[in-house]
Amino acid sequence: MSEPIRQKGFVIHPGFLDRAAQVKLVARLREVLAIAPLFTPRTRRGPMSVRMSAAGKYGWISDTRGYRYDTQHPDGMTWPAIPDEVTAIWEAVSDCPRAPECCLVNWYGEGARMGLHRDEDEADLTCPVVSVSLGDEGLFRMGNVERGGRTKSIWLKSGDVVVMGGAARLAHHGVDRIRFGSSTLLPNSGRINLTLRVVT
């Protein structure tokens, strides 16, 4: 693990998880996804390119009715518990006394991306959003609280952790593209991103 990088209020911990910790995490995520399979969120503009699932009390659902945090997977089951290894990351970097209530799982296949957006549907904005990258590299764009203005981009690698708190808590961010096949962590390539959030 190297020194944290601070950019536009975002705090990036390069190589926070070593390879063994990443492998362990992927095994735990397999258990999560066996209970709560990945689904394709739909918006009024069509399906998203990432597939999603979640662990914890809440997951994030998007369908033609709009988007919301929900205690149930689209197939009706409650979400599995957040793995202890994931909670440990939150405890190490979040500087937040509350426990995460949601661990969103985003899966990026070849060509998947996530447009610039703000994570603003959580009630307690004193808690950061903590993001964990696994698998292929992703080009993460960091913007501003308001729309527009200069942005900065960084390639997030497997094992990197990003804390979006303080001045960056409501900042725009997104993933422009991934380097499909750049990591050997996941057997069929792709990128997994976990975001830990306090929702209520």
Ligand SMILES: O=C(O)CCC(=O)C(=O)O
């Ligand atoms: O995949 C990432 O690195 C960011 C994901 C994200 O911004 C989100 O899930 O809200």
Ligand SMILES: [Fe+2]
């Ligand atoms: Fe986000």
